[in-house]
Amino acid sequence: MRCDTCRQDVPLVMRVVVAKDYNRMLARPLYNCPACFSRKEEAKSVAGSRLPAEKTPRTHVKE
Ligand SMILES: [Zn+2]
Numbered sequence: 001m002r003c004d005t006c007r008q009d010v011p012l013v014m015r016v017v018v019a020k021d022y023n024r025m026l027a028r029p030l031y032n033c034p035a036c037f038s039r040k041e042e043a044k045s046v047a048g049s050r051l052p053a054e055k056t057p058r059t060h061v062k063e
Helices: 034-048
Strands: 014-017 029-032
Touching: 014 034, 029 034
Parallel strands: none
Antiparallel strands: 014 029
């Protein structure tokens, strides 16, 4: 099978159904290798809900 994203022949591909409001250019099922799949999942979560900026307070280590 071939990955639709990186065009490599991979033994395993995962079908990604892209949400319509995620990216209209890619609003179709894609076959992705696991690497591209997780990359897309990351992109999706970043686009969907932006991470709160620097939520963790700085910790000062006592010396
Ligand atoms: Zn790929």
